[in-house]
Amino acid sequence: MRRGNGLSLRQKEILRYIQEFVRENGYPPSIRDIQHDLKISSTSVVAYNLNVLKEKGLIHRDEKVSRGITLASDEQAMLFGLTGKGGKVPLLGVITAGSPLPDPEEVDTAAAEKIDVPAEVVPPEKLNDVFALRVRGQSMIDALIDDGDIVLLRHQENAQNGEMVAAWIVDQNAVTLKKFYHEGDRIRLQPANSAMQPIYTSPENVRIQGRVVGVLRSLL
Amino acid sequence: MRRGNGLSLRQKEILRYIQEFVRENGYPPSIRDIQHDLKISSTSVVAYNLNVLKEKGLIHRDEKVSRGITLASDEQAMLFGLTGKGGKVPLLGVITAGSPLPDPEEVDTAAAEKIDVPAEVVPPEKLNDVFALRVRGQSMIDALIDDGDIVLLRHQENAQNGEMVAAWIVDQNAVTLKKFYHEGDRIRLQPANSAMQPIYTSPENVRIQGRVVGVLRSLL
């Protein structure tokens, strides 16, 4: 008997079948799915071989759970959307100078449209709390952000000096993208263009809504 | 009357729960999983809301099948490894002011690194002959393109007036990104910033290498 790494023909069949099934259906097969499609005479035969595969670490099983078969390692990760390169973030809406951002906490990030984010822009492991907004108007053109661009923002309420943030200026009820500087007891919001004047205000009057981590632009 | 985007709070919860559950476990939740974890009093309530989500096309259900709930659209595609709506283009190299572009025809596009391109930047059906270059230096900052940006170019040798193109100026042996204008018997290459002077030259002295169709920028 080859206890080592050798799989019986039937075990290989089953493993391949599970992979294909998940790919096709989006959920794992039941023992009887395997039995029927692979023309195995009994469910216990399937169960026996699944246990072998489990012992060898090729699959994981949640006992007592229907369709509780999951693939191990690479296959698993790939199916989980860690698909190597890019990830996805919700496109929550439009940012226009003068209008407040929707509160990401209150927006349905689940049902929102999602857009791809290349790993070259934001690595997948840093994609937490990142959302996207489409820019309307050219109010942020000094920050190299044009009308129609999609900006990627990581939701955070604090900022380091020099970071580009989406700041809500409370007494004006307006949101703009500016570089953030904390200078003594006041805040300086600096446009990227020296032709425009910076905004000086108190910390209480500024609510950071997120930091700009990326820009996507289509010129078609 | 639209609350949110037409989903009740509970439906949003359920949708989010399904997403998280699949991510955590690798297989979809049962109705009773949802019921218990979301503290819903009855399975029929879950079934009712799942049907609503199904009607709205946000999930897909395989009837009579345990855990036969699958997420629709993006999530689904993501799980299938189709990486969503975007496509991939080769990242051929670096564009620096003063150096000619590598000829895309002569580069091994098959072996080159590939980067994701969101459908929102370039729709997949328009991805033919598109390649990417990383920008080095700030020579194109007037075109809202900064150092480190990735520009997406469609390989073409002609351009319409006003299009942003990568133009090789032969007698200077330099490549820059400019807006292209054909005026009579000469070519005007117009920087995006009026503070810079346009370049006037003859058509023979200009070789269009590609048209800019998108920009990707990371600010991490």
Place this chain on the structure above:
DNA sequence: CCTCTTGACGCACAAGTGTTTTGTTTGCTA
């Protein structure tokens, strides 16, 4: 020949799970 092991089998049971039925609550409005 006998026994033990391995792989495979069949069956039945219990738990897991989706569906249906009937009725109730809630919020809105004509």
Place this chain on the structure above:
DNA sequence: TAGCAAACAAAACACTTGTGCGTCAAGAGG
């Protein structure tokens, strides 16, 4: 206020599915 539809609730029902247990055939070794 009555009417109405969405949402919820409780229970019963029937099918699905994982598991346990007894059995069988073919080798291996004594």
